[in-house]
């Protein structure tokens with residue numbers, strides 16, 4: 001690995017602007033049943049409310065388990081994403097083949113707790129049944145320039161995940177510049193992230209096409225350098241079919257068809273599933 005100080009890249013305003021204009025011009029061409037179903041199958045169906053209860057966790061799991069009976073022939077969502085406390089009830093009730101359980105961990109969403117607590121929370125969440133763990137980088141330390149600390153912490157949490165996949169949230173709305181988003185993306189990937197994710201959904205701005213373009217460009221760069229394919233997850237504020245198609249367009253434009261599946265692409269969303277289903281079914285659906 002290059003030293004962290006080597007993770008630098010300058011972006012001209014025009015470069016990012018043109019890339020986003022290109023996506024805005026092209027995404028309507030992706031509007032067909034096949035791509036809408038693909039977007040649906042890439043959803044991390046999310047509930048991350050402090051009011052969540054075991055019964056909400058069970059309801060989520062039951063809805064996903066019964067999906068293929070209600071909507072025969074349609075691919076299910078990629079995963080259910082919950083707080084750690086709900087992992088056992090989702091594990092117990094989720095009967096759908098191929099749908100993973102993702103959980104946020106390590107002091108989500110602020111990440112402002114102790115390293116040993118983060119490790120313990122992550123290990124316990126995996127032991128209880130999570131297949132995927134979503135953590136937030138230590139944003140304050142990153143912005144203060146303590147990149148080694150951020151790198152080491154992600155590495156430690158990757159180890160704590162064992163066989164579970166690690167998604168690393170950059171909270172791009174706090175990082176602000178393309179240069180900072182690029183650097184955080186490379187730190188996360190070199191430290192072992194299986195996915196990099198834009199946002200927690202708990203601060204504004206959440207996911208943006210600009211951040212998505214920079215992150216996917218960093219994923220391509222990292223893949224060319226190392227041969228390892230890291231996934232991409234935009235999350236936070238994505239609720240319409242148009243928005244989902246715009247993020248899919250970014251992925252296709254920058255990373256290509258190899259990334260157009262739920263092994264390497266997810267959309268973290270609490271309000272998107274019914275809207276995509278409505279388009280797919282052709283009448284208003286309020287299933288989830």
Ligand SMILES: O=C[C@H](O)COP(=O)(O)O
Pocket residue numbers: 046048081199200201202235236237238268269270271
């Ligand atoms: O990780 C997923 C996000 O928290 C979901 O955000 P959202 O509720 O704005 O869709």
